[in-house]
Amino acid sequence: xxxxxxxxxAGAGIAVTGTLYGKLAMxxxxxxxxxxxxPSLIRGGHNTMQVTTGEHDITTQQxxxxxxxxxxxxxxxxHKDELDDKSVILVDKSQVKLDWDKEKLSGTLIDLPMYxxxxxxxxxxxxxxxxxxxxxxxxxxxxxxxxxxxxxxxFGKKGEEIVTKNELAATxxxxxxxxxxxxxxxxxxxxxxxxxxxxxxxxxxxxxLAGGIQFYAAYPMTPASSxxxxxxxxxxxxxxxxxxxxxxxxxxxxxxxxSYAGARAMTGxxxxxxxxxxxxxxxxxxxxxxxxxxxxxxPGPATGLPTWTTQADLQFVLxxxxxxxxxxxxxxxxxxxxxxxxxxxxxxxEQWQTQVYLLTDKYLIESSMxxxxxxxxxxxxxxxxxxxxxxxxTYKRYVLTDSGxxxxxxxxxxxxxxxxxxxxxxxxxxxxxxxxxxxxQIDKRLKKLDNISxxxxxxxxxGPQTADITFVCWGSTKLVMQHAINLLNQTKKDTAxxxxxxxxxxxxxxxxxxxxxxxxxxxxxxxxxLHQAExxxxxxxxxxxxxxxxxxxxxxxxxxxxxxxxxxxxx
Amino acid sequence: xxxxxxxxxxxxxxxxxxxxWGALKMAITELNIPEEKLVVVFDVGCSGNMADxxxxxxxxxxxxxxxxxxxxIAMANHDLTVxxxxxxxxxxxxxxxxxIAAAKTNVNITVLVHNNQTYGLTKGQASPxxxxxxxxxxxxxxxxxxxxxxxxIALTAGATWVGRSYAANIxxxxxxxxxxxxxxxxxxxxxxxxxxxFNKLNTQAWFIEHLGQLPTDYVPNSKLKAWEQSEREDKxxxxxxxxxxKVLPFHKRxxxxxxxxxxxxxxxSVDLTAAMSEFK
Ligand SMILES: Cc1ncc(C[n+]2csc(CCOP(=O)(O)OP(=O)(O)O)c2C)c(N)n1
Ligand code: SF4
Numbered sequence: 093x094x095x096x097x098x099x100x101x102a103g104a105g106i107a108v109t110g111t112l113y114g115k116l117a118m119x120x121x122x123x124x125x126x127x128x129x130x131p132s133l134i135r136g137g138h139n140t141m142q143v144t145t146g147e148h149d150i151t152t153q154q155x156x157x158x159x160x161x162x163x164x165x166x167x168x169x170x171h172k173d174e175l176d177d178k179s180v181i182l183v184d185k186s187q188v189k190l191d192w193d194k195e196k197l198s199g200t201l202i203d204l205p206m207y208x209x210x211x212x213x214x215x216x217x218x219x220x221x222x223x224x225x226x227x228x229x230x231x232x233x234x235x236x237x238x239x240x241x242x243x244x245x246x247f248g249k250k251g252e253e254i255v256t257k258n259e260l261a262a263t264x265x266x267x268x269x270x271x272x273x274x275x276x277x278x279x280x281x282x283x284x285x286x287x288x289x290x291x292x293x294x295x296x297x298x299x300x301l302a303g304g305i306q307f308y309a310a311y312p313m314t315p316a317s318s319x320x321x322x323x324x325x326x327x328x329x330x331x332x333x334x335x336x337x338x339x340x341x342x343x344x345x346x347x348x349x350x351s352y353a354g355a356r357a358m359t360g361x362x363x364x365x366x367x368x369x370x371x372x373x374x375x376x377x378x379x380x381x382x383x384x385x386x387x388x389x390x391p392g393p394a395t396g397l398p399t400w401t402t403q404a405d406l407q408f409v410l411x412x413x414x415x416x417x418x419x420x421x422x423x424x425x426x427x428x429x430x431x432x433x434x435x436x437x438x439x440x441x442e443q444w445q446t447q448v449y450l451l452t453d454k455y456l457i458e459s460s461m462x463x464x465x466x467x468x469x470x471x472x473x474x475x476x477x478x479x480x481x482x483x484x485x486t487y488k489r490y491v492l493t494d495s496g497x498x499x500x501x502x503x504x505x506x507x508x509x510x511x512x513x514x515x516x517x518x519x520x521x522x523x524x525x526x527x528x529x530x531x532x533q534i535d536k537r538l539k540k541l542d543n544i545s546x547x548x549x550x551x552x553x554x555g556p557q558t559a560d561i562t563f564v565c566w567g568s569t570k571l572v573m574q575h576a577i578n579l580l581n582q583t584k585k586d587t588a589x590x591x592x593x594x595x596x597x598x599x600x601x602x603x604x605x606x607x608x609x610x611x612x613x614x615x616x617x618x619x620x621x622l623h624q625a626e627x628x629x630x631x632x633x634x635x636x637x638x639x640x641x642x643x644x645x646x647x648x649x650x651x652x653x654x655x656x657x658x659x660x661x662x663x
Numbered sequence: 664x665x666x667x668x669x670x671x672x673x674x675x676x677x678x679x680x681x682x683x684w685g686a687l688k689m690a691i692t693e694l695n696i697p698e699e700k701l702v703v704v705f706d707v708g709c710s711g712n713m714a715d716x717x718x719x720x721x722x723x724x725x726x727x728x729x730x731x732x733x734x735x736i737a738m739a740n741h742d743l744t745v746x747x748x749x750x751x752x753x754x755x756x757x758x759x760x761x762x763i764a765a766a767k768t769n770v771n772i773t774v775l776v777h778n779n780q781t782y783g784l785t786k787g788q789a790s791p792x793x794x795x796x797x798x799x800x801x802x803x804x805x806x807x808x809x810x811x812x813x814x815x816i817a818l819t820a821g822a823t824w825v826g827r828s829y830a831a832n833i834x835x836x837x838x839x840x841x842x843x844x845x846x847x848x849x850x851x852x853x854x855x856x857x858x859x860x861f862n863k864l865n866t867q868a869w870f871i872e873h874l875g876q877l878p879t880d881y882v883p884n885s886k887l888k889a890w891e892q893s894e895r896e897d898k899x900x901x902x903x904x905x906x907x908x909k910v911l912p913f914h915k916r917x918x919x920x921x922x923x924x925x926x927x928x929x930x931x932s933v934d935l936t937a938a939m940s941e942f943k
Contacts, residue, residue, distance in 0.1 A: 288942035298938055304930045307739055329937045331919055331928035333738055338764035342731040345724070345761075349704070349735020352722060353743070354926040357735070375725050470933045502926070503702045503720040503736070503743055511714055511721040514707065522670060522715050523723070 093146035100163025110141030121283025226265030233276035292457035299434025304472035344372030354502035360386035377417035382441035400646025403619035425570030456568035496540030555589030562611035679830030679856030686836035706749025710777035727757025741914035766820035787861030814893035824850035
């Protein structure tokens with residue numbers, strides 16, 4: 093396993109360098125996970141991109157770095173405690189002013205003239221990051237021709253000259269470190285592994301396409317904006333319509349309108365935007381319209397920490413919407429689940445005429461990972477939409493049935509005229525204040541999800557069947573837990589396993605308890621201060637956790653911290 | 664065309680909603696659209712209560728949010744005729760942002776505003792069009808602001824058809840609704856309407872005195888002239904203020920809708936190869 097990081101000012105090309113490095117590793121057959129940190133600024137401010145690679149089980153970032161590329165002084169000083177004896181630090185001393193004698197740094201420092209080389213080969217300093225990338229390529233034992241190929245792919249649109257300059261800058265960086273007789277950190281042979289490298293948002297977008305999305309309306313908000321942009325771009329290749337709405341209230345109501353008209357529709361946002369959508373959720377509930385909605389969590393209250401991560405919207409999402417109604421809340425735990433659960437969300441929403449949430453977070457949807465290439469072909473069918481309706485106009489949109497389900501009629505369908513009503517309504521949709529009918533319609537809506545559990549993602553136990561410690565997590569924490577239990581079990585067999593809650597509503601207590609009952613020592617781990625999933629579990633099962641790990645400083649958990657919690661007993 | 668529902672209107676006697684209701688039904692009949700191809704989205708208010716009194720594909724939305732629902736419908740299926748029915752409170756107050764955005768988008772919907780210059784359903788508080796000085800439940804010292812000029816806002820925001828009518832003039836209202844619906848783009852018809860219960864200023868008698876005509880030689884092709892007319896307060900002209908077909912409606916500007924409506928392109932089969940290529 094190898095851990096590489098580039099750190100510097102926003103605007104220095106950190107993200108593109110990280111992506112290229114990740115793809116470079118993937119093209120050698122390695123597994124890749126990348127995690128970036130950045131402030132809510134466009135220029136200036138400290139940005140990092142960290143890429144972890146290895147032959148298997150790479151699901152999260154690690155603390156200790158094998159290679160650190162520091163593009164400025166902060167790139168060194170803020171990351172000192174991520175270095176050890178084996179770390180290599182690439183820094184351009186002509187650019188980074190530090191009192192080098194006083195800086196006590198672990199590892200080997202290499203003065204790599206990124207800026208002068210870039211200036212020499214391109215006439216500007218803009219390719220300094222490519223010099224660093226070339227040097228990394230050598231240090232990690234990667235093949236420079238593959239890097240050239242990736243540079244061509246990435247910058248091809250900008251023209252031949254840019255490609256050549258960047259290739260040359262990379263080659264010079266590669267040769268510079270090679271000439272200093274540094275040994276490569278690993279010996280990799282190129283292996284053909286059929287993988288794609290993508291972010292959680294991109295996986296959600298692909299899942300939406302596979303699930304037949306037709307309409308997406310949203311207002312930009314970190315960390316959900318890149319989903320809007322991914323789908324907007326997909327309009328060039330797929331028969332979908334993406335609307336950047338005037339605000340989140342507009343977005344949710346447009347989505348509801350499109351859904352009513354028969355389009356598979358979705359919106360995505362983060363906490364603040366989601367708050368604005370809440371009245372619309374209630375409208376979707378009473379009108380029984382399918383709705384798929386992603387909340388990409390970031391820390392609040394209010395504008396909070398816009399570019400950081402959290403799991404603090406759970407109870408808000410569970411309870412969002414006035415009046416009583418049920419919803420499905422799915423919490424993808426990795427990139428593949430972003431794909432599969434989004435696809436599933438569209439089917440569930442239409443089949444059960446209900447709203448399905450994808451509760452994600454910044455850590456999950458803005459991190460990228462290599463995963464086996466998704467299957468390319470998907471087929472979709474429609475559910476619960478009336479086609480040949482009775483010619484005598486006796487169709488009733490909200491007919492009371494034992495199951496609570498009723499056929500939806502889409503405008504354009506003959507004999508399907510009915511009222512879709514935000515008011516409580518009778519079977520035709522006309523407003524009613526009559527007590528018995530009001531209660532019957534509420535019951536209809538509540539009971540329609542009664543038998544849904546077998547269609548929903550299950551709680552899953554990862555790791556050994558029995559272990560000394562069983563963690564319980566949800567959402568993105570799965571990424572970290574996978575690595576944490578590996579570390580723990582490597583040291584001592586059967587130390588830890590974990591349960592991932594895949595579906596938070598409706599909550600299947602018996603399924604969860606079946607796994608939890610076998611645990612010898614239960615530890616809840618989640619990214620919020622008020623123990624939100626823990627409360628949810630207690631509400632449904634009565635189970636009281638005696639131990640818990642909570643993090644709510646905007647950062648994801650680190651496997652190393654979880655290990656030291658267990659081995660050192662403190663957080 | 665059977666536009667009747669089993670429910671008889673619950674509006675107060677003399678309410679202008681009756682006139683607009685009648686005019687709308689006449690317009691629908693005259694337009695002769697197949698009944699399944701028409702959707703009316705109702706806002707929440709006395710005006711929106713029409714949802715129960717007219718047999719159409721209806722959507723009774725949230726207060727102030729009828730326009731974005733209508734937009735979503737029109738975007739998903741531009742073969743439908745989509746009409747919004749709402750009050751001045753919902754459409755110029757709570758939902759003013761959506762009104763402006765929809766006009767800018769020039770999505771092909773027709774917005775009918777029952778402008779009774781009050782919040783009818785919540786019992787007479789001031790609305791954005793209530794006149795200065797009027798004492799209401801929420802303005803005990805009289806409204807201190809000058810009312811908005813909704814036609815001016817529509818023009819500025821980019822509406823491509825803007826008109827005003829008066830509820831008691833049913834033939835004119837019917838005519839203007841027909842024209843507004845036939846217009847390919849965002850059309851906005853503001854309809855003055857007495858609220859017999861709560862608006863004691865803008866009564867039938869007041870309207871007879873204050874309504875006027877557009878100049879006899881008026882041609883509704885200039886935004887500036889239309890705006891000038893919309894600002895008049897000596898007399899409030901009725902008629903078509905502005906119309907243009909130079910701006911393409913939303914659905915004609917998107918290549919993805921050239922092949923047909925969005926809903927007609929349901930992806931029964933999807934190939935992700937193209938979307939995944941950038942992740943290789
Ligand atoms: C979000 C929200 N806020 C407030 C209300 C209460 N409300 C219902 S109708 C209405 C105003 C009605 O005035 P207008 O839109 O002008 O319609 P009118 O009744 O005059 O036809 C209000 C404030 C509501 N239903 N929803
Ligand atoms: S309160 Fe006014 S607007 Fe409402 S029904 Fe009565 S008269 Fe009409």
